[in-house]
Amino acid sequence: MVGIGAIPAGIQCIILYWLPESPRYMIRKGRDEDARRVLFTIYSGAQAADIEEKVAYIREFTEDKRPGTKWEKAKKDFKSLYLVPSNLRALILACGLQGIQQFSGFNSLMYFSATIFKIVGFENPTAVSLIVAGTNFVMTCVTFTMVDRIGRRRILIGTLWGCSAGLLICAVAFHYLPRDPNTGEISATGSNRWAILILVSQIIYVMFYALGIGNIAWVGQSEVFPYNVRGFGTGMATATNWGANLILGSTFLTMMDRMTPSGAFGFYAGLCLLGWLFVLFLFPDLSGFTLEEVAEILSTSFGIGETRRRREALRQLGQDEKRRRQEALMDKV
Template identity: 45%
Template sequence: MAPDHLHDGSGAESPLLVHDNDTRRSPRREHEDELEHDDSQQPLVSESTESYGGLFVWILTFSAGISGLLFGYDTGVISSMLVTIGSDLSNRPLTTADKSIITSCTSLFALISSPIAGLLADRLGRRKVILVADGLFAIGALWQALTSSVWGMIAGRSAVGLAVGAASLVTALYISELAPSEMRGRLVTILSLLITGGQVVAYVIGWLFSSMPGGWRWIVGLGALPAFLQLGLLFFLPETPRWLVQAGQETKARAVLGKIYGSDPDMQRLAERVFRDIEREVALEEEEMDVGHDKPSSFLDQATHSMSELFRIDGNRRALTIAVMLQGVQQLCGFNSLMYFSATLFSLLSFSSPTLISLSVAVTNFLFTLFAFSQIDRIGRRRILLLSIPIMTISLIVCTLAFLPLDLKDAPSVHQLRDSGSNDITKGNTSLPIIILLSLIIYTASYAAGLGNVPWQQSELFPLNVRSVGSALATATNWGSNFIVGLTFLPLMEWISPSSTFLIYAAICAAGWVGVWAIYPEMSGLSLEEVKELLADGYGVQESLARRRRA
């Protein structure tokens, strides 16, 4: 068993922080020795997820996941809003440039806010940053609903972008740090499930209000309701045990872990083991960084120090490389261009109810995210990506071929085609739009099962001391890529043709598959502390697969 005098939260100093100056041993060696003699590292109970704190864990996850619902709703409403807004803004129809800027400004400001949110999450705690994001969601939604100009809409969408950037980072981090390792994949996937659920709700609301004069104001304004709901729930949510230990609040951390793992004596022993692992990790990292009790005091010092540790240590750089790769591929594969502009695209393809057709894509996204929720821990993160990305690639190639006879390269502009009523580009060939729709549905299903979920497991890649800043940079990559896609999709459709645009996305998918195969290890079932060890001396792909086979 672990030494009786291990730090118990009472203020006594952990033996990991006490050493003789003449006989000092490395913190990693101390950790390995302790593991060799710690019987608590052996399984205490069967690894049934029903053994954990049950209702408490799910309440935490769904309460925090409302941020995902807001995220999904605010990215989903743009599709129906763009085809129903008419001349209500600045007394003129929206141009292609207007649509691109209104759409992409959300991603741009999410790019700006996500790194800042990561640093604030370390300084203030995960919960307080989610609180700030809720306030921004509410302000942005109401601003959009009340504005009468294009630039007012851009300002409202920008406020939502600040909220989305913070929430997309911190909520995944929050759930990841609260979840037991055997449930982490599924619980973080709930965030993606709520994001896709929010997109479905956005399409339904968009369809219901699409024929109402000024209905788009209700479409965007209703996004404030979930923000106010989560603001109320936040007062009952705890901070994560890992942040509490890092902040020196061990008693509170123990209490939260006790609620997560339940009151059964065996599960309480498991909660104590998890607490010791977290405390040990914090102590080891403090010694390795040689900061001891002289931690960076100011916000700027802390940010600089965390960034230095992220790039200086090999394992941290590997974690960042994997996270950035996955988040970049998730967006550059073009999926969100479909979510943003699906109604515009289906309008060009002569579907009579483009908003309703767009709903089929959103429902597919939701259903296959539900599939990922139920299977991701069983199939494994790496394997589900290697299986799903090739299907995405093939689907995009089919779209490329189907679009060739429908080439819009010589059209004056996408918005003029739709607004002038001259959008019968099918030339009587009704099968091609159906082929494109089916291909996009298959593409969406494959995306939702893999790339839509796995990159958001990014928190598990990073050690505690750089977890927030590493996740922040990865999330910034996501939103930077999202900004590029949102800004360029409609212009690319006009400048180089739809077929060439979808071919670019197919090539990015293929390149992403190679990257996953080469450097992404299997993380399923590993504790956050075990992931750190896996990446310490390499990417650990073969080692992780060997562990998976032994499990």
């Protein structure tokens, strides 16, 4: 099992050979021509003047003219992560998403799914847990085709409700499982309708998790931090993810024992609803905006209204440009 984990890591290591550095890194290192080539690849069809404007814009935001040693600058950047309002809001968003991702209970379910299915009476719990894991893989692939078309915020608002529903159904099904009248322990078999409902509810939960917070937590983390605090910010967010994972992994079986399985899954459903409130009131859809634009949006608020205003302005600009071209074509005719 440990060796199998090396396969995807090896594939990723190989394909990294064709992954270029980011334009911001190249411009910061004085490799403007390399940055232009990457930008032409990203913005296919762009004019040379547009790329030059982009290079100048990136240089303005990434060029470090501050005095001091590298260590002194690093200390200032770390402080600015908490003292600069836009950076602090970015940190809250990134850490919040990563916390939601873990406290929704997914990794506990993955770690102990075979144990859960054994409790409810399935004869081959490992094979059943592989069905749940396979659902996660398939829906993750589906997410890649949806995340930019639908938008991060819309997907999260919808899928966190779905996660809560799946967990609540699972909690109810656990409550109604048949029990031994003498010991009170679960005495169901895999063919019991409530056991089957537990399997179905966990598949529903995993589907919505993979479509939403399971992926968007990492996507959102990569979109909110400006260049100078990017390393510190992503490090803090990733530490939040694995710190929460440690808490869940070490408490899940205890919760199942002390709170009953129904209580444990109901508790995770409640955390998903809290995550839904976090997204509803704080998380803007930042897809399509540059890192510099994101810093501007987060400078005064969490930017839910501002991102909508900017998207509408861009949409109107596109309509005006289309109208202008149509008028020019009619004049030629």
